[in-house]
Structures are given as structure tokens and as C-alpha cells.
Amino acid sequence: MDHMYGGYLKLSAPLSDSIHPYVIGGYSKMKADVKYTVAGVSTDESERFEDESYGAGLDFNITDTLGANLEYMRYYDDDDITVDGIGLGVQVNF
Numbered sequence: 001m002d003h004m005y006g007g008y009l010k011l012s013a014p015l016s017d018s019i020h021p022y023v024i025g026g027y028s029k030m031k032a033d034v035k036y037t038v039a040g041v042s043t044d045e046s047e048r049f050e051d052e053s054y055g056a057g058l059d060f061n062i063t064d065t066l067g068a069n070l071e072y073m074r075y076y077d078d079d080d081i082t083v084d085g086i087g088l089g090v091q092v093n094f
Helices: none
Strands: 003-012 019-038 041-061 066-077 082-092
Touching (some): 019 066
Antiparallel strands (some): 003 019, 041 066, 066 082
């Protein structure tokens, strides 16, 4: 993967003061450089992919200034290629 970027909308509803589940959706674009060899012939190609993206996650408030996040995203889905991601984050408020 050479690069990836996108824009997303996140909708959240608190379960409690410390747990906030959410759904997320938007659009992603990415570029990948592919190198392969077939029958002794090497080929370099650059591919661009774009698709609607969606996912879900949880935001956790650990303290007033410290939080964590767990998220699953499906960035791209085609017949032959699927790009998924699991993210784990830490947030510090000051």
C-alpha cells in the first residue's frame, strides 16, 4: 500500500458515562504498487482503488483525561480484493 485516505462520518450513542459505541461510514481512496513475476517476467504496476467504507467501534473513557478506542473498518471490498483494518487507539485530553 503506497497511501490511503478517506472521509468518514461517525455516529455515536453513549451506553454509559465511560462507553460509547459507534458506527462509521464514508469513502476511501488508496494506491498500491504491485510487483509480481510470471514465467520469469517481472512486472511493476500501480493500482488505484476507491470504495465506500464502513465500520464500528467503541470509545472508552478510562479517566477524565485518558481514553481508549477499538475499531473495525472495511475500507475496500471488490470481488477479488478486500481491505479491512482493526485499530486500537489511546486518547489524552488536557
